Amino acid sequence: MKTADPTMARAINDRLALDLLLERGPLTAPQLRALTGLSRPTVSDLIERLRAAGLIEVAGETGADRRGPNARLYGLVAGRAHVAGVNLRRDVVQVGVADIAGTEIGVVSRPLSAEPDLVQVIASAIDEAGEGRVPHTVVLGTPGLIHPRTGLASDSGVRGGRPDLGTALAERLAAPVIVENEVNLAAIAEHRGGAAAGRDDFALLWMDDGVGAAIVLDGRLRRGASGGAGEVALLKFGGEDFCCLLEAEVERDLGPEALADMIVKSVFVLVAVLDPGLVVLGGGIGRRGGEGLARLVADRLGAISPASTEVRPSAVEGDAILRGAVLTALDLTRDAVFGG
The missing domain is CATH 3.30.420.40 (ATPase, nucleotide binding domain)
Structure with missing residues (x-):
């Protein structure tokens, strides 16, 4: 059986630690050792490597009388990257922006005029919801069929809709844009934390x-x-x-x-x-x-x-489509930033 080389092993360990910090919040080095089963030197190297990459930072200390590396709490640098989810309806667009830890930054809703410049409307809403932050990845949910290979959308009935909306928006934002059927995104939200x-x-x-x-x-x-x-x-x-x-x-x-x-x-x-x-x-x-x-x-x-x-x-609170779009964007961004 083929074993992981040192580079691959480090990448696997790094992602394991980052996922634990996502799930549990800030942890100490001893807690990371206990949860991962890794040795003291391996965890020490891992922490320094992730700090140098700007992925984690010291987030406080445990115990009022304790000092030293073992007392430090390490947490994610939540602002390392941001994502945007878009729910495009027939006459309104809703946008949510979150940091890489999944914390909501802002939500904006914009009505669509009779003949909107849809790319401009969405880009402006993302800018407002993210308070000027440039998203690492955008996932856009829209009615209609989305071809799995080309990403092109069928006629959705959305005002100002166009088959190449994802490509045009990506050019405007200088960020990847994934277009997905809106019901598929709602299903992702139900699967993660809803009725399914x-x-x-x-x-x-x-x-x-x-x-x-x-x-x-x-x-x-x-x-x-x-x-x-x-x-x-x-x-x-x-x-x-x-x-x-x-x-x-x-x-x-x-x-x-x-x-x-x-x-x-x-x-x-x-x-x-x-x-x-x-x-x-x-x-x-x-x-x-x-x-x-x-x-x-x-x-x-x-x-x-x-x-x-x-x-x-349905058991998803709020906008299930928007929630699914943000979750999908977070998955893609974490794989790109943390390593998949």
């Missing part, structure tokens, strides 16, 4: 100003060959597209029972084809319906599906 936390397989049914689904199997987000995985909006029931059946005006006129009857038609398709074991009801309709709507859908699903499936409402 700890689950390797689930489907998110998103019901808001747009309708769609995201699919996670074996712990991986599945996009499909052309980015179209989960596009349930165009399923036809009684000659009508599913997205039309769940417009906001229609929802207001339906009682919970009738709404569940409608939703379960789409959920059954996801379950029959994918057998995800869990379906999360997200977007405004899913959140407003809560546990009551989830139970009604689960009861109806159980009567027609042979596959046992849980149904839960």
